[in-house]
Amino acid sequence: MSRPADYYMRNRAIHPPAFTPDYKTSVARSPRYALISLENTVSEITGPRFGHNDIDPGDNDLLTNYVQAGESPIGERIILHGRVLDENARPVPETLVEIWQANAGGRYRHKKDTYLAPIDPNFGGCGRTLTDENGYYCFRTVKPGAYPWRNMVNNWRPAHIHLSVFGSGFVQRLITQCYFEGDPLIPICPIVQTIPDPDAIEQLTATLDLNATIPLDSIAYKFDIVLRGRRSTLFENRPEGN
């Protein structure tokens, strides 16, 4: 019989390299030496696990998790939903998904953000949830606005939501950004364009999902996340514990 073993090697061709000079901050923050390749041990195959006692059920609703009584954030009400799968197309159940984003005007609730667009008093901008047994997750929020940043003189980030996902092994740990279908800022963003593979950029772009909208309430976008898959040992002589 087979049993789960190492994770598949990360395909670095679809990920951004460390040194991407058009995204200027990467210049001084990218290692110059090659990464040392490491076959998985117990340290890599294992990872933290989270349960329902770690979070509150309402943590995935950004329309209500930071509001004053009777109020609501301003902006386009959206549902962001999808599945967390692995490269074998198997669902990743009970895994923690965390998101953060700017408000509808492109302003972050962060003491270091000084953009002149105002804070929304009813919007925090972070949420978290656990996937269900089918790997499914769902958030309710407002669609974030584009915002300017100090890179080149006139650079604007596309509307985006940051996502952090765990998986079941620490090697699956991933932080990424979700963009929105049809946004003309996507092809001219130096951070998006750190990714060399056009298909990989498309995979970061959420699709309008009319079937999941709630009529007269919220529009919906679908965003599936794929984490690294895992091999099963078929023929390998190795004592237990890898």
Added chain:
Amino acid sequence: MAQKLAYLKETASQTAGPYVHIGLAPGAAGFDIYEQELGHDIAGPNAKGERIRIAGRVIDGMGAPIKDVLIEVWQANTDGHYAHPEGGGPVEDAFRGWGRVISDFETGEWSFETVKPGKTQGRNTAMQAPHLNLWIVARGINVGLNTRLYFSDEPEANAADPVLNLIEWEHRRATLIATRSEEGGAPLYRFDIRLQGEDETVFFDV
């Protein structure tokens, strides 16, 4: 044409950006939203073993400390077991082995408290020296960087460690060893991470 393989492709990484704290450490961003923030207590109250503090900075290629970095820690308990079904054995109640720490916005200094891990099983029969697995994200880092922290007071285990011994340039192994000292009678390990340039820390493709 050959058959197509049906594997999905991993979602590409993007930088965590300068406002990563909003999502992963909202208290530091300046607002309270969650009943409990995750990652503040690595070992829990019942963990056996030596209580230690680890502190350091992440330094960029200009020699400047990074003040918007976030580091996650993943470690075994003092018996060398991870809190995971495949972790090698049982762990103490409330031992999570995972933590999340951010640097100070003004100084770039970070620190966390935990217990010193034990040796863990390596591949095949080799044992791994006590180590913490670290994952580093920040503005300007496109894909999270993996490294390991080993302990200066474990010279024999470090010399036999199969991962340290993978590093062909022996002088680079020293970049992964935290230096033990005392602080108010308690053990403190210093671990500076240099992203680029002289004494660049070893990073792994895990």
